[in-house]
Every structure is written in structure tokens, then in C-alpha cells.
Amino acid sequence: MYEDIYVPLGKTGLKVNPIGFGGIPIQRLTFEESDKLLKTALDLGINFFDSSRAYTDSEEKMGRVLSQYPRHKYIIASKTFSRDGKNAAADLETALKYLKTDYIDLYQCHNIAGEEQLQQSLAPGGALEALQNAQKQGKIRFIGVTGHKPPVLMKALKSFDFATVQVPLNYIEQACVPELLPYAKEKGLGIIAMKPVAGSAFKNVPLALRFSLAAGADVVIPGMDAVYQAAENLTALEKPGPLGAEDLAALEEEKKGLEENFCRRCEYCMPCPQGLPISFLHVLRAYFFRYNLQGWAMERAHNLPKSYKDCIECRECVKKCPYELDSPRIFKETREVMSKWTG
């Protein structure tokens, strides 16, 4: 199944299934559940697995399954948030241990969000120097960069010879399309689309994935947390090429129900010092407002150990969110609406 669809990841020489595996949601699964999901994905031909040192046990969960397969069957991408060389090298060693491998195909500077972080990574003794050393030692094959802000990523690509760039690309987030993608393509970089479903904002997942691929991604990395999603995501490959007018109209219809800024479930804001499951609370809120499942959403919110009412508005999550989403304000409003709804 899907034997002939592997495409080049830029000029790296790596051949990827355009449907990759985003490693954030497996953090929510038990080891047994993630074992089953990862095995299913591999057996269906998915071969690009993206994780990060920042995704708690995601590297460990991937390593225990991937290491059971021949090494050429899969491509591992992981990342470090460290901007200094010492910690970046330490993150890489930890990743190698958890991923149970002696090399990582693609190691990325995770979420370069501004000039300062870029300069820290580029500086002598910075993360990139350490990653280049690791590359010489054969511990990394390629070095990539990830981020949410196309202008910052443009600067990064002009400052260092990255092999890949990872950026949000979906029907709602197309800021990378006019400049970053053409520049990256011209340079022969691999393009990895993160958040292709905008954090579950789109219900027609294969259509959302088709959009990101048609817009220029070599590989999309939807997060998965259920076995059925691996096969469902792969159906996006059944209709390659540009989307028709009807498809675009369907995406536009889904977009209408979304607020200007909303949670993409990336979990960069975690952990909340008060123990709130922030992204899940945003999901429940979406079910309450967008899908008119008020009773369902409120019952689940009520049964959580920590919910909207437990937010102390410390704003730690706002500082860590790449979209600067004002979760404390949103949670306060949600709490007020829910309490009125119950009367």
C-alpha cells in the first residue's frame, strides 16, 4: 500500500512519505497505546517521524517502536530548544538514547521565535556550532530549523545553511506562502508543514492535509493520537495536486467558524503550574461554542481534576504560547458563559 509515493525532502536525498507523523499527541497516550499507533503508522508506510526533546516522553515512545524496524524504514526528525552548544549537545545525546539509534536523520533548532534566539544559536559556542560538530561525528545527518514566524525563519535561512525548514502551513495559516516557501524551494530546502490541520480546527482532515501539500510542503506532520488516524491521514494521497473550487469552498466554510486566534494544541504552554490541561480546555470550549455540544463539553469540563475555574491568571502559558493566545482571559469568559448556561 502506498509504495510509490515517497518524495524527496528537498536536496537531502531522504525520501519521505508526504504524510508524516507529528510527535506531540502521543505524549497523551500510554506506552501501550502509542506502541500500537506507531506500529500501525509504520506498517502503512509512514516513514517520517517528528519529535522533540521538549515533547516529554515522545522520543522515548518513538524509540521503543522504531528501533524494532530496519533503520532504513524510517526517518527520525527531532529538535532542541537549547540555544547554547552545551545544552543542545546534551539534548542530542538524550534523544539518541531514547530513540535507540546512533544517528538522527534531521535534528532541528526548535521554534526560533526572534532575533535574539537566532543570534544565540548562531554565536560561537551556540547550538548550531554544537550541531555541526555532531554532524561531523555522524550523530546527525541534516540540520533544520522550525518556527512559527516566517520573517524570523527567512533571517535564519539567510544566516545558516539549513537543510529543512518547518513552519505552520494550513488553510488558515498561509503567511509562509508568498516569500518563505519560494525562497526555501529555490535553495533546495525540505519543507515540513507543522499544524496542517491547525490543531484539529479542521474536521475534514484529509482535505486539510491535501491543502498543505498542494501549497508546497514536501511532508505534513499531523499529530496523531488514535490508530484510525494513520489510515485516514493517508487517504489524503489519493487525490494529489491542486484543490478544486468545491474543496476550497469546504475549507472556507470550516474557517468561518473559527476565531481569529485559537489554540493549535501544540502544548508549548505546558505544564500549567496549576495543573490545567490547557489545550484540552480549549478543545472543550470549541465543542461548546462551535459544535453546539454544550452538555457534553460541560460534563467533561466538570469531571476534570482541574478546569477553567482553577486558572489563577498567572499568564505563564501566554508567555510560552507561540500565538500569544490569552488563555486566562478565554478561560474566564468560558467559565462565565458556562455558568450562565447552566443557570
Ligand code: SF4
Ligand atoms: S494563566 Fe491559568 S492556564 Fe495559564 S498557566 Fe496560569 S493558571 Fe495555567
Ligand code: SF4
Ligand atoms: S495555548 Fe498556545 S501553546 Fe498552548 S496548546 Fe494552545 S496554541 Fe499551543
